[in-house]
Amino acid sequence: MSSTWEIVIGMEVHVQPRTRSKMFCGCAIGELGDPPNTHVCEVCLGLPGVLPVPNKAAVEACLKTALALGCEIPRHTKFDRKNYMYPDLPKGYQISQYDLPMSVNGHLEVGGHKVRIRRVHLEEDTGKLVHAGDKLHKAWESYVDLNRAGVPLMEIVTEPDIRSADQARDYAMELRTLLRTIGASEADMEKGQLRAEPNVSIRRQGSEELGVKTELKNINSFRALHRAILFEVDRHRQVLESGGTVVQETRGWSEAEQRTFSQRSKELAEDYRYFPEPDIPPLELDPPWIERLREALPEMPAPRRERLVRAHGLPASDVAVIGADRELADLFEGAVATGAAAKQVANWIVGEVAPTGKLPSAANLGELVKLVTDGSITRDQGREVLAESVETGRTPAEIVAEHGFQQVSDESELRVLAQAVIDANPKAAADFRGGKKQAMQALMAELRKRAPQANPRAANEVLIRLLS
Ligand SMILES: [Zn+2]
Structure with missing residues (x-):
């Protein structure tokens, strides 16, 4: 279909900034599943005669996001009633921002494609309706929870x-990485801290005119976003x-049905009668405040990924995982700084740390990788040590010593073992002597079966010596 139709998508993403209290009152944000209406006050209940006061931490999070997206920050901004x-x-209205948003004209680069950001502004969330009762008997009850x-x-x-x-x-994934990176x-x-609302239209290839768009609401996973579009x-x-x-x-x-469904037609819904929040x-x-926020921004995800490739020669697939999360990237660089091999550290992070989401300290990961790389412990033992180190915070060396994971590296012991393996596998031994290097794999496999505790690197060296 791409030969005849072009897809055009704009996105609105709602993000809950990291704050302790609500947008215009001192109520705590609370957790999902808190008892209904336990984080409410006169202001967020919308009682008459109360005064909303903007949350400075939310304003700061919004400005940092805008700056990270390269937006212009105007001198004046205001809130409006929708x-x-x-x-x-x-209340009968939501406090949002209409014609003077907190920022405009930024961009985010996604896989080499520049997505322009029209605006980043602040607003407040609404409450939530909870429906109960059964449809069949038309016994409906609806409850309102205003914690949100x-x-x-x-x-x-x-x-x-x-x-x-x-x-x-x-785009949504890169945005999430950016938001987490800047805190x-x-x-x-x-x-529900990041909800995507793509508006989707298609037009004939080559056409400049936009097609009619539909807006998909409140999508809360990357997979659903992809499928819904x-x-x-x-x-x-x-x-x-047709x-x-x-x-x-x-x-x-x-x-459940893996399909979109109509919620409401747009024509009449748009008349919000915005006016400035009185x-x-x-x-x-204050421009110096904006400058301080700008200077305090950390390295952005995209340049950091480029640096990880440049400095450590990591493949793109590793960088995609490590560079998607500031904590993983910090862990990687911290572990490499202890002297562990970059590619090995990356393998452990991509294969073991990222899937569990449980992070060891950089020093402990570095130590673990060195123990595995120099053959002191096997990879399987390393996995156990890692899990225990994450759990207890103890160093890999301590854990290895306690479990007696230290491998057999003793030369004379290994020589007896290697000779027994050679004697039991005359064909593989002859093949190796005859130049077939792959034959070593069979010999090593046999050796490890007989003695799982043998240090593989040392055992390999002994085998080669005995066969040459
Ligand atoms: Zn409140």
Whole structure:
């Protein structure tokens, strides 16, 4: 289909900044699963006569994100009321930012493709409805939980620069890495801290005009994002190729059915009657403060990945894993700094550390890698030592000593063992003597079967010596 249709995607991503309290009051953010309505006060319940006060930590997280995305930060910014009625929004409006957002005109590079960022602004989350009862008997009950009401959200909006489902997923992943790197958000999708809303349209290849778009709401995993876009693109194509027209609307994603479904048509929903929030004075963003935030930003993920490739010659597949997480990248560089071999450290991080998400200290990982690399312990033993080191924080050397993992490296002991292996495998021994180097594998396999505790490198050397 790519020969006739071009996919056009813009993304809105809602991110919960890392703050202790809500956007405009002192209520704690709380955890998923806290009892309903336990983190609420007059302000976030929207009672009359209260005064919202912006959360400085949320403003700072938003500005750091904007700076990391290369956005311009205007001198003046303000909050606005976005008016609509919904039971999870008792105030009847959401405080957001309309025509003077906290930042504009940035970009994020994803796999060599530049995605322009239109704006990054701050707003507040709404509450949540919980429905109970059974459909069959029409016994419906709905409850409102306002723990989420007033939780800060950054909204990061792109221009329609994304051209495929893969690119949309990669954009969201790169954004998550960036947010975690700068400490602006934990961006945990499972906890709803990062929600993606792609708007999707297609147009004839070569056409400049944008097609009618549909907006997919509240997608909370990278996999769902990818699938929902693929489904939606295919749906648009079928509608258009059968002579129909795409309806501009908001759609949801059903994980169970693996399809999108219509939620509401867009035409009437857009009239929010924005006006400036009268209870919050416009913010004056102090340029020296902005400069201090800019200077305090850490190295960004993309240049860091390039540096890891350049400095350590790591393959792209390793860097994709290690460079996707600042903690992993710090662990890698820390372990290499102890003198452990870079490629070996990378193998351990990609193969053992990243899948469990349990990080050892850099010093302990470096020590472990050196013990395995010099043949003091086997790789399997290394895995056990790593797990125990993560669990207890003890050093690999201590753990190895305690378990008696030290391998047999004693020359005379190994020579007896190697000779026995050679005697039992005359053909492999003759092959090796005759120049067939692969025959060593069979001999080594036999040796390790007889003596798993043998240091492989030392045993290999003894075998070669006896056969030459
Ligand atoms: Zn509150």
